[in-house]
Amino acid sequence: MPIYEYQCRRCEHRFELIQKFSDKPRKRCPECSGTVKRLISPPAIRFKGTGWYVTDYANKKSNEEDKKSNEEDKKSNEEDKKSNEEDKKSNKEDKRETASKNKETESKKAKEKKEKKAS
Numbered sequence: 001m002p003i004y005e006y007q008c009r010r011c012e013h014r015f016e017l018i019q020k021f022s023d024k025p026r027k028r029c030p031e032c033s034g035t036v037k038r039l040i041s042p043p044a045i046r047f048k049g050t051g052w053y054v055t056d057y058a059n060k061k062s063n064e065e066d067k068k069s070n071e072e073d074k075k076s077n078e079e080d081k082k083s084n085e086e087d088k089k090s091n092k093e094d095k096r097e098t099a100s101k102n103k104e105t106e107s108k109k110a111k112e113k114k115e116k117k118a119s
């Protein structure tokens, strides 16, 4: 929701309003009931007075977003577990292959040794 700042034309009293878009703009000064004008670019100081509202709103929003991203993290973790199990399987297959290869090379070496001895 936007925060609007108004200034009274008569007594120059400044006040802020948090308004829904559907709300009609305030036209009377709360101090002197004079006509007011809406300030188009309110100063940054406005956050000091209404900061509690702004921070509350921001915190709520970010908390909800954190929850969402946490759930997404859980999902991706489960997917990681699955892929890890698949990796383990393929690792076992790799070990088998390397083991059989090692046997082959060992037997080759043994043959070479025998041939060397023979010559």
Ligand SMILES: [Zn+2]
Binding pocket: 008, 009, 010, 011, 012, 013, 029, 030, 031, 032, 033, 034
């Ligand atoms: Zn006024």
